[in-house]
Amino acid sequence: MTSLVEFYDQGGEGKHFAEEFVQQAHSGHWETAKDHWTRIVEHYGDSVEELETLPPKKARQEAEQLALALCKTLAQVGKCWVCIVG
Structure with a gap:
């Protein structure tokens, strides 16, 4: 799984995400966002x-892509799925 630090280090769209x-979604709390x-x-x-x-490898990649789509959308409005559903 690509970590948030790896996304950040990619620059561009990954860094922006x-x-x-x-x-926006976690008020700057890296550990909470990572979890x-x-x-x-x-x-x-x-x-x-x-x-x-x-x-297995392809399934992990697909799960990450699905999660990325959800998280990008919610983060734009300062939300997180885990924070919402508990």
């Missing part, structure tokens, strides 16, 4: 039935 997810990012990716990996038919 990491900054929004940490700053929530991990939990969201794991949730997709465990919950999306279509991923079960894929090889």
Whole structure:
């Protein structure tokens, strides 16, 4: 799984996502944002039935892409799925 630090270090869109997810959705708390990012990716990996038919590496990549789409959208308005659902 790509970490928030790795996204940040990519620069460009990756850096922008990491900054929004940490700053706007988690008030600058990197550890909370890191934990929530991990939990969201794991949730997709465990919950999306279509991923079960894929090889493990591909399933992890797809789970991360799904999580990224959700997190990018919510972070733009200062929200986080884990913070919302508890």
